[in-house]
Amino acid sequence: MEPTSSDAPAALSPIALRPLDVILRGDERRVIARPFILGAQRIRSLFDRIATLSDSQVDTLLRQIEASYSHRHEDLHEIFDEHYTDGAALIGFTNHWTLRRKLLAGAYLTMEYAIESAALFNPSIVAHPDQSPTPEGGLRIVMSLRATGEGHVSSIVFRTGFIQPDGSVDLDPYPDKLHRSRISPDRAYLRSLFQRKLREMGVNGPVVENVLSRVAERFTQGQLVTAVEAARPQFTDRPDAAEIFRTILWLANSNYHIDLAADAELSELVIFPMSEEESRGIEDLRMVRFVDDDGTVTYFGTYTAYNGQRTLPMLMHTTDFRRIEFASLNGAAALNKGMALFPRRIDGRYVMCSRIDGENLFISTSESVHFWHSADKLAGPVHPWEFTQIGNCGSPIETESGWLLLTHGVGPMRTYAIGAMLLDLHDPRKIIGQLRDPLIAPQESEREGYVPNVVYTCGALVHRGTLYIPYANADRRTSMVCVELEELLDRLRTGA
Secondary structure (H helix, E strand, O other): OOOOOOOOOOOOOOOOOEEEEEEEOOOOOOEEEEEOOOOHHHHHHHHHHHHOOOHHHHHHHHHHHHHHHOOOOOOHHHHHHHHHHHHHHHHOOOOOOOHHHHHHHHHHOEEEEEOOOOEEEEEEEEEOOOOOOOOOOOEEEEEEEEEEOHHHOEEEEEEEEEEOOOOOEEEOOOOOOOEEOOEOOOOEEEHHHHHHHHHHOOOOOHHHHHHHOOOOOEEEHHHHHHHHHHHHHHHOOOOOHHHHHHHHHHHHHOOEEEEOOOOOOHHHEEEOOOOHHHOOEEEEEEEEEEEOOOOOEEEEEEEEEEOOOOEEEEEEEEOOOOEEEEEEOEOOOOOOEEEEEOOOOEOOEEEEEEEOOOOOEEEEEEOOOOEOOOOEEEEOOOOHHHOOEEEEOOOOEEEOOEEEEEEEEEOHHHOEEEEEEEEOOOOOOOEEEEOOOOOEOOOHHHOOOOOOOEEEOOOOEEEOOEEEEEEEEOOOEEEEEEEEHHHHHHHHHHOO
16 A cells, blocks of 8 residues: 655655555454344234243243353343333333243344445544553554445454554454443532533523522433423423423433443444434544543543434543443534544643534644634645545644644545654644645555545554554545655645
């Protein structure tokens, strides 16, 4: 693979890219068990049929299912029990069935979903929080990827591995079984932060005050639901009350956390859409290892929630990838796609690079990582390969020369290419230099796929003077290259 060259007067030798022995493709065998959604009437009919089976028939059927699927999923009985319980609650079913009959009913309300049967792409990479088993001169890494299956529903998966001392990259083997993320039942919220988010959304006044007066400063989702139901009778004469109540509950559903099982590896985790706003996919996680002014390390990830009609910028954060919290991003500058957080504060403020208008790059600053009120335009399309639009390719990387920002540009035939620019360390709204030609453009072997003519990344990493760039080909598979950092910075400093 080689970068493209332009017809600019001063021809430049291409920046040397070294392909790494990393090729990731979707594997149809990687499946999760998820609910098979049926309407209430169909569940009633299904349960009526199951009720006609004898106990021996139930046991025979369930043993056949166990033999076929228990080696593919952890805690199969727990999954069946969960899905039976949800189905029974939907129709108010209270028949006193045996556990085996309930589990069989749960099996009928379960389906396998091949999470990456269509694509495995748009990677991001950070240093792993646990470096203890790493050889000297190496680095343990975490890579996130967007996995897409039936119906083009996207989820987030992870791979772990090592950058070896010789610069090669070895990824850990795929796990045999996957764990579908589930929202932890003990979700809790801070009233002051919750109220501020509602205010940012333009939702305030007596209805909100009444609901929040019924909960403590730290409250659970169940307590919020109880408060909403208690407040409803007092506002029957307000035509907007129903929408306000709906928004309050929607905001709670959009903010949650998950816990990775104690015996599970990160590479077993599948973050599958869990809220209404994510129902059609979780897209393009951009991870960053964020070091705060006091030295505290937090792993943030910005992504786009999609419900089939609208997008919602979201924020993931964790310290260890065991408990992962999710919250909506708010404010007039939290719009569109591709928000990427800088890896530290600048002058005491969080900094974000984004494309809030769908075409140009912007820089935003904020005192709160959850609220983004304003943005300054950083750059628009300049070169022919990016005339349609530009955006970032993940969080900026701090170097002695400035902030290295990988970009993407869209050119003719909707071809996506990866470029780079260098921003001032103290004021990232100032551009020091920008590549005239793409750093990576789709080669003939990379053009064909789910979305042709696209190369794209959601984040790179520097280790021992080398920039490692995992990137997607044609929205289907993922490759990786590396480039000597100083060579790239030299080109950017000269603005060539």
